[in-house]
Amino acid sequence: MSDATVLMTAQMMHRALARIAHEIAERNEESRQVILAGVPRGGVLLARRLAKLLEGIWHHPVPAGTLDVSMHRDDLDQQIAPMVHQTELPGDINGRTVVLVDDVLCSGRTARAALDAIHDFGRPRRIQFAVLIDRGHRELPIKPDFVGKNVPTSRHERVDVRFSEEHGEDAVRLKRTQPL
Amino acid sequence: MSWNRKHLLDIESLSPAEIVTVLDTARAFKAVGERAIKKVPALRGKTVVNLFIEPSTRTRISFELAALRLTADVINFTAEASSLKKGESLKDTARNLEALNADIIIIRHSATGAPHFLSRFLRGSVINAGDGAHEHPTQALLDTFTIREHKGKVEGLNVTILGDILYSRVARSNIQALLKLGARVTLCGPSTLVPRVFEEMGCRVTYDVDAAIADADVINLLRIQHERQRKTMFPSIGEYTSLFGLSKARFARTRPDVLIMHPGPINRGVEINSEVADCDRSVVLEQVTNGLAVRMAVLFLVNGGKGPQEIAQ
Structure with a gap:
C-alpha cells in the first residue's frame, strides 16, 4: 500500500457522485425516461448509487441495471477470456435515455463494447456516459458526458476504485504496477 | 474466475474451480439465448469446424448453433461424406482443416483419445465432443449446470446414474464432474454393464435399482448403447426394462x-x-x-488467448 496515492477519499467520492447526479438531472428533463446501466463490476455499484441520488432529486424510482460487455470486447483472442456477467436491464430501453456508468475510463474500448451491447437490447433514444475517473489514454473517439474526476496517469499505473459494498471502504487510489 | 486452457479434452484434467468457471460463464450465455437478439460478436471472424467422424445429430447441432450465436463461421465435416472414406488419415484431415485457417476444431470420434491426439499437433483449439467410451465433457458440464440450476449446488447431492455405464462416455465424464464438485455418485444397471471397478473412482455400485433411486436427488438415465456393444450384455430389452427401467411404480417411490x-x-x-x-x-x-449455453461458454473460454489475465481499464 506504500506505493499507492489516494486520489479520492470517501467524502470526495460522495461529493463527485452527488454532482454527477445533479448534472444528469439537469441534462434530462424527462426524468422518467432515464435508465442507468452499469458496467461490471464497479459501474454496477456506481449506477445503483446514482439511482439512489437521482431518486432524491426526482422523487420517483430510477431504474439501474447491469450491462455485460465481455462478449462484445475487441481483444477477446488477445487475453484470457474475461469473466462474463449476466446483463439485467430493468425494463425496455427502446426510446429511453440510457446512462451508461463505469468506474474508470481509459482507452474507451470498454465503452465501445458497451455501446454495441446496449443495441442488442433495443434502440434507445439517446445514450449518455458517466464515469467516476477519466484517466486519459483514449484509443477511440469517445468522450464522457459526466466525469467525477480527471486524473492524468501513466500507463504503468493502475486506478483502483474501492466500494464500501464490496471492500468495506470508499476510496480511489493510484497504484504503480511497474517500477519507474 | 479460473480458466487458462486452449483445449477442452476431458473432465478428468479439470480442477473443480475450472468446472465452476464454465458453469458460471454458461449462466450468462443462457441469458443471451433468451433475448430477442440471440447473438453476440465474441467469436466474430473465427472459424469453427465440426469434425464429426462418428454420427451425431444433437451434439453437432448444439455446437453448430452455439458457434453461430457467437458469430463464428462454422463448417460441418461428417464421416459419411468425407475424405476419410477415401483413406485419408485423421491427422491429414485435421491438418487440411487447419490449412483452411480453422481456429477451433470440435471432434467426435469412435476412438478414445482422438481429441488429445489432435491437440498435440494442431495450432488451434480442440474440443472433445465425445471420444469412444472415454469422455463427453460438454455433456457432463451441461448436466452439472442443470443440476446446479435446480438444486442450487452439487455438493452433497445423491446422484444416481442408471443404465449402461460400461460403454458410456457420458457416465465417465459425469462421474468425474460430480465427484470433483462433491456429489455422492451411485451407479446402477446390469452387472455386465456396471463393473465393480467403478468403485475405485469413488462411486457406489449397486445392482438393486430400488436402493439406487430411493434417496436420489438426481437420477440420470442412460440409453443402452447397442451400437457399442460387441456382444449381448443382458438377456433381452424386456428384461432390462422390467429390472432397471424407470417405471411409474418405481418413480412413485x-x-x-x-x-x-x-x-x-x-x-x-x-x-x-x-x-x-x-x-x-x-x-x-x-x-x-x-x-447450448454450456457449449457457447466453452467456445468463448477456449478462444481466450494466452495474454495477460488482467483486462485493461
Whole structure:
C-alpha cells in the first residue's frame, strides 16, 4: 500500500457522485425516461448509487441495471477470456435515455463494447456516459458526458476504485504496477 | 474466475474451480439465448469446424448453433461424406482443416483419445465432443449446470446414474464432474454393464435399482448403447426394462423433489416410462437448452488467448 496515492477519499467520492447526479438531472428533463446501466463490476455499484441520488432529486424510482460487455470486447483472442456477467436491464430501453456508468475510463474500448451491447437490447433514444475517473489514454473517439474526476496517469499505473459494498471502504487510489 | 486452457479434452484434467468457471460463464450465455437478439460478436471472424467422424445429430447441432450465436463461421465435416472414406488419415484431415485457417476444431470420434491426439499437433483449439467410451465433457458440464440450476449446488447431492455405464462416455465424464464438485455418485444397471471397478473412482455400485433411486436427488438415465456393444450384455430389452427401467411404480417411490435427467436420445418404454419422461420432474428438454449455453461458454473460454489475465481499464 506504500506505493499507492489516494486520489479520492470517501467524502470526495460522495461529493463527485452527488454532482454527477445533479448534472444528469439537469441534462434530462424527462426524468422518467432515464435508465442507468452499469458496467461490471464497479459501474454496477456506481449506477445503483446514482439511482439512489437521482431518486432524491426526482422523487420517483430510477431504474439501474447491469450491462455485460465481455462478449462484445475487441481483444477477446488477445487475453484470457474475461469473466462474463449476466446483463439485467430493468425494463425496455427502446426510446429511453440510457446512462451508461463505469468506474474508470481509459482507452474507451470498454465503452465501445458497451455501446454495441446496449443495441442488442433495443434502440434507445439517446445514450449518455458517466464515469467516476477519466484517466486519459483514449484509443477511440469517445468522450464522457459526466466525469467525477480527471486524473492524468501513466500507463504503468493502475486506478483502483474501492466500494464500501464490496471492500468495506470508499476510496480511489493510484497504484504503480511497474517500477519507474 | 479460473480458466487458462486452449483445449477442452476431458473432465478428468479439470480442477473443480475450472468446472465452476464454465458453469458460471454458461449462466450468462443462457441469458443471451433468451433475448430477442440471440447473438453476440465474441467469436466474430473465427472459424469453427465440426469434425464429426462418428454420427451425431444433437451434439453437432448444439455446437453448430452455439458457434453461430457467437458469430463464428462454422463448417460441418461428417464421416459419411468425407475424405476419410477415401483413406485419408485423421491427422491429414485435421491438418487440411487447419490449412483452411480453422481456429477451433470440435471432434467426435469412435476412438478414445482422438481429441488429445489432435491437440498435440494442431495450432488451434480442440474440443472433445465425445471420444469412444472415454469422455463427453460438454455433456457432463451441461448436466452439472442443470443440476446446479435446480438444486442450487452439487455438493452433497445423491446422484444416481442408471443404465449402461460400461460403454458410456457420458457416465465417465459425469462421474468425474460430480465427484470433483462433491456429489455422492451411485451407479446402477446390469452387472455386465456396471463393473465393480467403478468403485475405485469413488462411486457406489449397486445392482438393486430400488436402493439406487430411493434417496436420489438426481437420477440420470442412460440409453443402452447397442451400437457399442460387441456382444449381448443382458438377456433381452424386456428384461432390462422390467429390472432397471424407470417405471411409474418405481418413480412413485423416488423423492418428491427428484430430478429426472437423460442425455437423449430417449428410448421410450425401455429405460424410462413415457409418462415419467414427460412429467414435471423431468428436465430432459432443459438439458438441451442448457447444452447450448454450456457449449457457447466453452467456445468463448477456449478462444481466450494466452495474454495477460488482467483486462485493461
